[in-house]
Amino acid sequence: MIINKESLLKERIAQIAQQLRERGYRVTPQRMAIVQAVLESSEHPTAEEVYRKVSDSFPMLSLATVYKTLEMLKTLGEIVEIPVKGQVHYESNLRPHVHLICERCHKVMDWGEEIVPPIPKETIESSGFYPRYYLVEVHGLCSQCQSESNSVPEADKPRGNPGA
């Protein structure tokens, strides 16, 4: 039996639907469409991006519903928030890994390599902190923004003394 990415996704969505029923949440079409959109995206979408994506199939969808559903998924422990420059991105891969975060376009990318630096959970716990998950964030410039970095003015620098 071949287990591919798609069937794993389907399975996870089914498990979430069951969990919802068990916990007294209702399983609505909007909700499940949002769940699928977040889980199937590997691009760490923002609420707005999830909204735009799901809107194709649910033109009546409201952004508030997206936010509420994402909040629900957070409560269930199915996703985590990745705040970047005033906007929250959502991550459904809860295994430790590396994020490459572009300081210019604010995209969040997974680093291809699956290797993760080991964090000694026990040592952290001994400091009294209870760890739930961890991530490595590498901040810098994505390849696209490196080549474009001349086309946009820098932040509010003063004009005087540009040379010295």
Place this chain on the structure above:
Amino acid sequence: MIINKESLLKERIAQIAQQLRERGYRVTPQRMAIVQAVLESSEHPTAEEVYRKVSDSFPMLSLATVYKTLEMLKTLGEIVEIPVKGQVHYESNLRPHVHLICERCHKVMDWGEEIVPPIPKETIESSGFYPRYYLVEVHGLCSQCQSESNSVPEADKPRGNPGA
């Protein structure tokens, strides 16, 4: 000659003042008070917290000036932003290290251990991403919030079927 934390801080502040002059920024009392407040804090303060601290010596200080100065320090590369739950914290220690971030009170703490997991900079660069700095974020509950976790209602759970 003994080099302690305090004198290192003084030195760094002096260097920043010099850099400001060289780049055509002006060295104002507010600015330098804000710079000192951020650099001397090891608690990753928010703009609001910096504002409250500096307000003791500058009652006329405005929050906008704090934001503008923090933006300036970012541009100079002296600090970086650590966005947490809708508020930005500021970090002046640019060496890779571990942050313990509490999901409940949203404090950002440095992990005592100085060890950092090695990130192979070259491997990341080979993917086309230009890394500037990196951090490890461990999310969970701080010791205080663990003991208080019963005293605050959970997020908007539905009421039905609490057991099953």
Place this chain on the structure above:
DNA sequence: TTAACTGCAAATGCTTTGCATCGAT
């Protein structure tokens, strides 16, 4: 002297909330 900085207030933009209606159970 003069151009940058400050402080104020208004504006912005993401996210949350209240509420009437709708629909899953």
Place this chain on the structure above:
DNA sequence: ATCGATGCAAAGCATTTGCAGTTAA
């Protein structure tokens, strides 16, 4: 038939911006 979910609009809140007066250089 319930009562939670949805969609809309309004509110909330951190941050940014515009501008007139102030001040470092």
